[in-house]
Structures are given as structure tokens and as C-alpha cells.
Amino acid sequence: MPSRIANVWAAPCEECGAQANAPCQDLRTGLRRQLFGRRTHRSRARAVKAMGSVANQPQDHLRPGGYIKPDMVATLTGPTGQYNPPTGGWINIMSTSNTSTITIRDNIWQGWVVGNTTGTSTFITDQQLMRFEGSGITWNQVQPYPYINVTQEQVAQRWHVLHENMVQASAAAGEAARRMADQAQTVREQLARERLARQQREEQLIEQRLMAHGRGLELLDMLLTEEQQEQRHTGQIRVTGSDGGRFVIDIGYRSVHGNVFEEDAHGCFLGRICVAPQMRVDGRALPLSDGWVGQLLAIQANEAEFRRVGNWSSVRRCQHPDVPILDRAA
């Protein structure tokens, strides 16, 4: 057997799932690329080497000696068939002329027989025919005869071996491809399940937070006067402290940090104070509305403590100290 194999891709690859006559895929990286040149995976190289001389032929189905596919029909021109029965080599084109027809595999024996006649009829025995049962090969020129032609016997054996190899290789490649497809499907299903569970958890958390905020607003409304309830819808609640200070809780700020400022009787801005209840209880965050409830009660119950604890910013004086404060209209 020649040292260099003409077709290193004669057999399919079990490692990467490459089909016959196709290069191997590079599994070393996550990128989709093929192995360069004639390099293949080791298992494939061993399988190709086991195929023997068939793998040594170019796998071009249009060329003489090609590994012929069952349903392929083509007309070729080429040299006559080369068959060396003593060495068991593979016969190529079954014709004694320069033109030959490669027909489907199930009657290639017939073609060989027809093309290789030497004036006498050649036959295949019933025993030889039985060897090919189940292989899809059919023989038209079958006549029982008492003797066996040696060359026909060797060709028949070779066909049978190659057929078995092809069937097994196809089955193995198919099985490997099925395993890979099953694994890929399993991974896709797992990712889809995790994605859906994560989305459901997020939506559930959002819904819970909205309900908690609504419940806090309900409690806040219980503590407000009617006028303050109307102010709430504008985004600002004016509160009078226990020491007479005037504060505005800005709920439109959507926060409990820096959302309270003091104003005077003129409505002048006097400063911003950042103070709020601790917004985590037992490690869980409270809704914003609970923070606003705490600010409201702290201002109304203990203004001094509220002022002391808070951090002030933007402190300024009244801009209109000389403007008299008018009493509110009755």
C-alpha cells in the first residue's frame, strides 16, 4: 500500500462529525474552522488507513476508480479498467474500451461482466449472489453455473467489503451526528428553561415591589389631611413640623434622599435636608412610600430630631424678608 493516502477524508470522522470527503472541524477553539490541509483527527486517520487501497483513490466520483455512490450515473472517458486479481486491487471502470459508463452500484457487477467479456460468458453463482443479499445490490445476469470465475469472485468480495465499510461508516457517522445533535438540543433546552425562569422571577419581583409601594401609599393617605392628599397628586406634600417649621416632602423626586426641603411663610426656599428612615429591615428593602411615611411622622412628631439628624445643603436666607405675610383667605 502506498505510503501517502490520496484521500485522507475517505471515511467520516467520529470526533468532529465530519462527513466523508469533507475536512475535519477544528475542535480546539470555539471558532468554526476546519483543520488545515490534510490534517485529520487520529481516529479518522486510522479508519481511512483501514480502508486500504480504496482510500488511496481520489474521491472524485467523476474520475475512474472513484468511490461510486449508489445513485450516481455518469459517462466518463478514461483508461480501461485496472484490476489485479492476485493482489486484490480494486477494479475501476468495467470496460475494455476508452469510454465507459459508470452506472448505479446495484448493477455495476453487470457492467463489469458485460465490459470484461472475452468472448465467453462470465457468471456469478447463486452462492455469490447470496452474499450480497440485503446490500441493495441486484444482479441481472445470474445463471447458475457449476464453476466460479476467480476474478469475479474477488471483485464480488471486494464489493461486499466496501459496501459493509460504507454502511458501517455511515452508521457510525450518523450515530455520532445524532449524539452531537442530542447534546446540542439538551443544552438549548436547558438555556431556554433558565432564561424563562429568570424572566419569571424578575417579573414577579417587579409586581411585588409595585404592590408594596401601593400599600405604603395607602398608609400615607391615612396620615394625610384632605388638602395634603390633593397635594400628593401634584408631587409635593407640605407639612408643618412639631416646632412650627414648614417642610415640603417631594414625592415626585422618586427617592427618600434629598427629597425634603424647608421653606418659609413666603414660600422661599431655605434649604434641602437629606434624612430618611433606614430603608432595609431584616435585609429586605422597604418601598419608597414607607420612607415618605417615616419622613412625615418624624417632621410632625419630633422636628428637632429631624433637623439634627439630617444633612443640610443649599441653605439660603429668605429672599423677600420685607414682604408681609398675608393671612390665608377664609
Place this chain on the structure above:
Amino acid sequence: MSTITRENQMYTEDPKDEQHMLSVPDETGDVRHMWDPRNKAEVAVAKAAFDEAKRKGMTAYAVDNETGERTRTVITEFDKKLGKIVMVPALAGG
């Protein structure tokens, strides 16, 4: 006044009676414990919740919405006669 029965106890429904409430904030908004001053079991449950909230460092505010000034006072002990008690976590500067 009408008479109602609840848990084998006879009460007289008085229009002036108001449901007493203790509000303790949590991640769901708040947990509200209702009690009737005449029901010892309910009072005990509310007091236990009050004490637990105080243990966590919360401040208790007694809310009286009936007066014109809407008084708010800080309390340190549970009083079953109070109409509404709202627990608020400790204040902190931001």
C-alpha cells in the same frame, strides 16, 4: 346599638369604637395588626409585634387623626387604647 357575637364573646357594637391598628413596615409595604382592647389575645399579638419592632430599633408613633391638629407623638410603650400606632425605622442622615 346592635349586638354581635365573635369568638364566644358578646360585644356591643358602638359607633364610636374604632379598629385599633399597629403598622410595622416590611418589604411588602407594611404588616397591620388589628386589635380590640377588650380581646386579650389580639392585644397580646399586637404588643408582641410592637416589642419586636422596638427591638429592631424602630420608633413608634402614636397617630391621632381625630383632633384638628392630627397629633403625632413618639411612644416607647405599647398602649392598647391608642387608635393607630405606626412603626418607623430609625432615622439616618443621607
